[in-house]
Amino acid sequence: MGVGVATLADVARRAGVSTATASRIINGSSKPVTEELRTRVLAAVAELRYVPNAHAQMLARSNRNAVGVLVHDVSDPYFAEITRGLQRVATAHGRLVIICNTFREPARELEYIDLLHAHQVAAIVVAGSGYLSSDAETELHDRLTAFETTGGRIAVIGRHSHTSDAVLPANEEGGFLAGQHLFELGHTAVGVIAGPAALTTTADRLAGLRRAAAAHDRTLRVVHADFTRDGGEAAAARLLADEPGLTALAALNDSMAVGALAALRGAGRALSVVGFDDMPVARDVTPALTSVRLPLTELGERAMELALDPPPPGSPPRIEHVGAELIRRDSTWAAP
Amino acid sequence: MGVGVATLADVARRAGVSTATASRIINGSSKPVTEELRTRVLAAVAELRYVPNAHAQMLARSNRNAVGVLVHDVSDPYFAEITRGLQRVATAHGRLVIICNTFREPARELEYIDLLHAHQVAAIVVAGSGYLSSDAETELHDRLTAFETTGGRIAVIGRHSHTSDAVLPANEEGGFLAGQHLFELGHTAVGVIAGPAALTTTADRLAGLRRAAAAHDRTLRVVHADFTRDGGEAAAARLLADEPGLTALAALNDSMAVGALAALRGAGRALSVVGFDDMPVARDVTPALTSVRLPLTELGERAMELALDPPPPGSPPRIEHVGAELIRRDSTWAAP
DNA sequence: AACGTTGAGGTAAGCGCTTTCCTGATACCG
DNA sequence: CGGTATCAGGAAAGCGCTTACCTCAACGTT
Numbered sequence: 001m002g003v004g005v006a007t008l009a010d011v012a013r014r015a016g017v018s019t020a021t022a023s024r025i026i027n028g029s030s031k032p033v034t035e036e037l038r039t040r041v042l043a044a045v046a047e048l049r050y051v052p053n054a055h056a057q058m059l060a061r062s063n064r065n066a067v068g069v070l071v072h073d074v075s076d077p078y079f080a081e082i083t084r085g086l087q088r089v090a091t092a093h094g095r096l097v098i099i100c101n102t103f104r105e106p107a108r109e110l111e112y113i114d115l116l117h118a119h120q121v122a123a124i125v126v127a128g129s130g131y132l133s134s135d136a137e138t139e140l141h142d143r144l145t146a147f148e149t150t151g152g153r154i155a156v157i158g159r160h161s162h163t164s165d166a167v168l169p170a171n172e173e174g175g176f177l178a179g180q181h182l183f184e185l186g187h188t189a190v191g192v193i194a195g196p197a198a199l200t201t202t203a204d205r206l207a208g209l210r211r212a213a214a215a216h217d218r219t220l221r222v223v224h225a226d227f228t229r230d231g232g233e234a235a236a237a238r239l240l241a242d243e244p245g246l247t248a249l250a251a252l253n254d255s256m257a258v259g260a261l262a263a264l265r266g267a268g269r270a271l272s273v274v275g276f277d278d279m280p281v282a283r284d285v286t287p288a289l290t291s292v293r294l295p296l297t298e299l300g301e302r303a304m305e306l307a308l309d310p311p312p313p314g315s316p317p318r319i320e321h322v323g324a325e326l327i328r329r330d331s332t333w334a335a336p
Numbered sequence: 337m338g339v340g341v342a343t344l345a346d347v348a349r350r351a352g353v354s355t356a357t358a359s360r361i362i363n364g365s366s367k368p369v370t371e372e373l374r375t376r377v378l379a380a381v382a383e384l385r386y387v388p389n390a391h392a393q394m395l396a397r398s399n400r401n402a403v404g405v406l407v408h409d410v411s412d413p414y415f416a417e418i419t420r421g422l423q424r425v426a427t428a429h430g431r432l433v434i435i436c437n438t439f440r441e442p443a444r445e446l447e448y449i450d451l452l453h454a455h456q457v458a459a460i461v462v463a464g465s466g467y468l469s470s471d472a473e474t475e476l477h478d479r480l481t482a483f484e485t486t487g488g489r490i491a492v493i494g495r496h497s498h499t500s501d502a503v504l505p506a507n508e509e510g511g512f513l514a515g516q517h518l519f520e521l522g523h524t525a526v527g528v529i530a531g532p533a534a535l536t537t538t539a540d541r542l543a544g545l546r547r548a549a550a551a552h553d554r555t556l557r558v559v560h561a562d563f564t565r566d567g568g569e570a571a572a573a574r575l576l577a578d579e580p581g582l583t584a585l586a587a588l589n590d591s592m593a594v595g596a597l598a599a600l601r602g603a604g605r606a607l608s609v610v611g612f613d614d615m616p617v618a619r620d621v622t623p624a625l626t627s628v629r630l631p632l633t634e635l636g637e638r639a640m641e642l643a644l645d646p647p648p649p650g651s652p653p654r655i656e657h658v659g660a661e662l663i664r665r666d667s668t669w670a671a672p
Numbered sequence: 673a674a675c676g677t678t679g680a681g682g683t684a685a686g687c688g689c690t691t692t693c694c695t696g697a698t699a700c701c702g
Numbered sequence: 703c704g705g706t707a708t709c710a711g712g713a714a715a716g717c718g719c720t721t722a723c724c725t726c727a728a729c730g731t732t
Contacts, residue, residue, distance in 0.1 A: 005486040005487070005688095007687095007688055007689085008688065008689060008690095009688075009689095017711080017712085018711070018712045018713075019688090019689075019690090019712090020690080020691075020711075020712060020713080020714095021710085021711060021712075023689065023690060023691085024690090024691090024711090027690085029690095029691090031710085031711090032709070032710070033710070033711080034710070034711090037710090037711085049482040049485075051450055051453045051454050051482070051486075052454055052688085052689075053395070053454065053456060053687085053688050053689070054391075054451075054454035054455045054456065055390075055391040055392075055394040055395045055455070055456060055687090055688080055689090056391075056395055056687070056688035056689040056690090056717090057454075057688080057689060057690080058391040058689095058717090059389070059391045059392055059395055059687090059688080059689070059690090059716095059717045059718065059719085060688075060689040060690040060691080060716080060717055061689080061690065061691095061717085062690095062717060062718095074410050074411070074416060074419065074435075075410070075413070075416030075417065075419060075420050077411070077413070080410060080411030080416060081411060083410065083411060084411050087437060096434075096451065098432075098434055099410075099435050101423060114387055115390075115432065117387045118387050118388055118389065118390035118393075119390045119391070120389065120390070120391060146385040146387070149385075150341040150387075151341070229616065229620070258620050261620070262619075262620065280565065281617050281620065283598075284565070284594050284597070284598065284617065284620075284621050285620050285621060285622070286621070286622035341718095343717095343718055343719085344718065344719060344720095345718075345719095353681080353682085354681070354682045354683075355682095355718090355719080355720090356681075356682060356683075356684095356720080356721075357680085357681060357682075359719070359720060359721085360681095360720090360721090363720085365720095365721090367679095367680085367681090368679070368680070369680070369681085370680070370681090373680090373681085388718085388719075389717085389718050389719070391717090391718080391719090392687090392717070392718035392719040392720090393718080393719060393720080394687090394719090395686095395687045395688065395689090395717090395718080395719070395720095396686080396687055396718075396719040396720040396721085397687085397719080397720065397721095398687060398688095398720095
């Protein structure tokens with residue numbers, strides 16, 4: 001037994017068969033085998049606590065089974081939700097999911113793509129906003145293409161791609177819904193707490209908001225923050241100080257909206273606030289947050305389906321859209 | 337170029353060297369090599385977009401580099417926080433982290449342990465409460481031991497183990513702090529919203545609460561829920577209906593405390609509420625939640641350090657404790 | 673001039689598994 | 703009965719790497 005790991009050869013020897021037979025029995029191959037040998041081998045497996053070496057299996061079979069997922073940060077509820085959807089579908093297909101946190105660092109993204117590539121994953125799902133700066137995007141695109149030419153599949157979530165399958169949340173439309181809601185309530189002075197200017201998510205949501213503003217002949221006061229609660233609080237405080245006349249705030253995600261609520265409370269002000277993403281926290285803050293819901297779990301599920309289901313060769317990339325919906329709660333009211 | 341993946345042999349051929357030389361150059365081995373060959377090989381690598389096959393490397397080197405993590409659910413903020421700590425340390429050591437969601441299903445736990453074992457991970461970190469029922473625990477323990485005898489390292493978070501290194505949050509002490517706080521405020525009729533009765537976390541926190549109650553000569557009214565927000569809300573509603581005289585509630589995690597707050601609001605009642613874990617949401621609900629803070633990120637960091645740092649052979653398992661701290665906010669006040 | 677040294681690179685033996693053939697033995701056919 | 707399917711099982715060739723060991727040439731040494 002020794003300290004080393006038991007190998008297939010050990011099992012075979014102990015059962016008095018060849019490794020070929022042992023392998024067939026263990027993997028339930030279709031080759032017929034005597035019942036007696038089967039039990040002998042299975043007994044040996046149990047006694048030696050044999051666990052096949054996955055790396056050797058991969059090498060010998062040269063088939064890919066795992067799926068890699070690139071997200072900014074799983075502990076961010078936004079990505080946690082998406083990841084949940086990804087996992088559900090992957091598990092249903094018997095696939096192992098490898099999650100990689102990129103922490104929004106393009107360098108880390110590239111590193112992980114190579115790592116997943118090296119691990120022969122069947123597919124890579126890239127979740128999360130892309131960057132407007134094309135430097136990082138180009139490099140990323142190169143690596144993904146390299147991966148793809150080796151037979152890997154790619155699906156992206158929430159970032160445009162002209163070459164890979166993608167599922168896109170209706171960010172622009174969602175921004176429009178948020179804006180329209182506020183303007184219909186009669187607000188004329190609306191502040192926007194946006195995300196990092198370099199992200200396409202920020203750009204898209206902002207574009208929707210601007211379209212709504214234009215439709216109502218209004219302009220927006222925009223400040224940029226970092227999509228975190230504290231960043232949102234600070235940004236809201238700044239906005240409140242600089243622009244005393246505002247009557248409503250639109251935050252480009254719920255974390256920042258929650259921060260904004262705190263800032264308002266701190267300043268003793270009461271402005272309408274609309275958030276984005278409808279995360280669980282939205283209904284538990286006071287006032288309960290009006291928010292634009294994105295079906296994040298579904299986003300993840302769709303993406304994994306695309307990743308796992310190879311398209312007919314030569315067909316164009318498949319693009320799926322998932323809609324946005326305004327959830328009205330207590331944080332928005334008619335302008336005075 | 338073909339559709340297949342470029343292998344080391346391809347690179348070597350293209351550069352006109354042997355695979356040995358190519359391998360040495362690519363891995364920056366200590367063996368000296370002419371500058372000219374080096375550049376030729378590196379050029380070939382770039383041209384062929386060569387990415388080494390990680391499985392073949394693992395097999396040939398037979399060294400373990402990844403670390404597996406078992407958590408109930410990463411998208412639960414509690415585990416997200418722990419995972420963050422685990423990742424930070426692992427990444428600092430250049431290790432890949434494979435996260436597995438067990439969704440509190442013992443069967444899935446076992447399955448994943450085998451899978452991680454098969455993937456030759458260097459260590460497995462098991463995070464999350466154990467089960468009081470010893471059936472599942474025994475089986476789990478068996479598999480972990482099997483893994484350990486093959487040279488793998490194990491660290492557990494928040495569940496006792498007599499054989500592996502462990503880092504334990506001060507659940508009992510935290511429960512005591514919560515109870516003491518309430519009793520010192522003069523509350524005499526305290527309801528407890530506990531987690532699943534089968535979990536050790538529930539048992540430990542409850543034990544602390546009971547110790548505080550005993551010290552003040554009080555008894556507790558306990559109901560069990562499932563650690564989710566909605567479960568907490570339902571449990572609180574039940575408690576409120578059954579026991580109209582209660583003046584304070586202790587929830588065994590913040591999610592359920594938030595649910596309790598919602599139930600109170602719905603019933604138009606105002607009871608003191610103390611939560612557990614001090615998750616980010618605690619300070620954003622109204623009233624801001626008094627909670628017992630557990631340093632979750634640190635918990636993760638410690639555990640990963642234990643997992644990555646092999647102890648002197650033959651030494652007893654190392655146990656680390658991390659403390660609990662009461663964070664007072666606005667949801668608790670003196671009894672009328 | 674015969675003999676070690678050293679340096680730079682190649683040869684080939686695995687790592688643990690899968691799978692394609694191949695071998696005997698048994699059953700079935702005319 | 704010889705001959706051919708049929709069947710259970712084994713031998714061995716890889717999968718793509720790493721690395722211990724070997725070779726060969728260019729040095730330096732007495």
